[in-house]
Amino acid sequence: GAGVSQSPSNKVTEKGKDVELRCDPISGHTALYWYRQSLGQGLEFLIYFQGNSAPDKSGLPSDRFSAERTGGSVSTLTIQRTQQEDSAVYLCASSPHRGASGNTIYFGEGSWLTVV
């Protein structure tokens, strides 16, 4: 597809269950970001992948959160033992840059997670 694709668009899960959120970046984009957007809050940085380099995981809020990026393309964000405070929109973005700052990043429409 032409843009960043995320799935599922909506997910309702029970507290304590694990969830996986998928991101398919724009073809050829080497940089990939995950952000979390909670109601009334800004975008909270979670994790950043750049090519084959070690990811910047400094934004992951707890060890229940993890992410991987296979083959430098598709990424999966996993939340284990979900809690109600994990309810948010999870946004994925990609960029064609090679580690340089100041580049535009392109967002998907997000995955809306509700933990009940």
Place this chain on the structure above:
Amino acid sequence: AQSVTQLDSQVPVFEEAPVELRCNYSSSVSVYLFWYVQYPNQGLQLLLKYLSGSTLVKGINGFEAEFNKSQTSFHLRKPSVHISDTAEYFCAVNPYSSASKIIFGSGTRLSIRP
């Protein structure tokens, strides 16, 4: 560390009126500056960005922003808004030295009244 402050969480304006959305930032290092827009039920998209050169930056849909280094501000303006400008607007900074650190403000919801 960097931070971005958008003081106005909501800004209601009448159609065809001018608007200014405020953004102030704090950073000990030089940063690039961005405005992103999120239309209802859509992902964020770039509105404009300041990298270097002229401090007045023009973006899409008639928006412009001015970088003021002394006041550490990057306010967004439009002289005449339309109903279609209804959206949430996010200011962001990105340090020169770190591609991964893009820090966003909490957003300003612009609502246009006919």
